[in-house]
Amino acid sequence: MALYQLSSDDLTFPNPQLALDNPNGLLAIGGDLSSTRLINAYKLGIFPWFNPEEPILWWSPNPRGVITPAEFKLNRSTKKSIKRSNFSFTVNQAFSDVIQNCAKLRVKEGTWISDEMISAYTKLHEEKYAHSIEVWQNDKLVGGLYGIGLGALFCGESMFHLATDASKAAFWQLCELAKKFGIQLIDCQMQNSHLQTLGIYEIERNDFLTISAELQQASISSDVWHKRQLKYEW
Structure with missing residues (x-):
């Protein structure tokens, strides 16, 4: 082929x-x-x-790594770690900083997040397609993730952490936000051992494409991606 x-x-x-x-x-x-x-x-x-x-x-x-928000898993020790860390969370408050950190932390292993990619996804953020979740500790950005929102589908791109479990905390908050506003599936592209511990599983590409097309047509509140601080309960 x-x-x-x-x-x-x-x-x-x-x-x-x-x-x-x-x-x-x-x-x-x-x-x-x-x-x-x-x-x-x-x-x-x-x-x-x-x-x-x-x-x-x-x-x-093929296959595709995905997760429904309700299936996201954090073990007890990670939950305790996040709680002790006294994190706070925001939506779309520091997209540029998040994608820059994702790029910097992958330089040693070889990053695909080049200046060209950063520029392209920053433009998508300005056009309200690309979004970020930020994790803060003592007013310092210590973790986050970014991706593309299409209706009730969120296509995850990358995440980073500068504090223990901060990227997991960002993913947790993404799933909590998704459950609240009706995002039904998070595309993780390809599964790996780390993502598997969080509940990510694989489905056939054909099934993913069918589900994805349906979810993109779903109507959800635009409030989901408003810039704001997230409130949560333990």
Whole structure:
């Protein structure tokens, strides 16, 4: 099966079911990171992932790592750790700082969050597609995550922590927010051992694409992504 070459003037994508088996999910190469192309991609279950020195690569892996908000899990020791940490949480208050931290903390392992990606997702944030959850400790940003909101679907991109369990706390608050406002599924792209401990599981790509298309059409309150501090109960 051939890898599809995207042209600069064509914003469409091939059927994600045509993605390669090896490497898993690689579908297309080229194009750009314009807001229109990125949103077209996410709507089809496709996302960009590439090293800074590479051309843009587009992926739709099979199976897909997902979680419904109610299935998010924190073990007892992690809950105690978060409570002791005296974290506070906000929505969309420091998107730029969150994505910059996500990039910095992955430099050693090789980050895909290049300056080009940061610029593209910051523009999506300004256009109210990309959102962040922030974790604060003594007025310092110590954790967070960001992703794309499409109706009742949230497509997670990356998270970071500078304090123990701060990224888990951000994920927990995302799930609490999702339950409150009707977001029904969080796309985690690909499962790993860390995500698995939080309740992330895998489904077939075809099932994900069907569910994703339905959830994107769901109407949820715009209040979900208003800038504010989150209140929570233990």
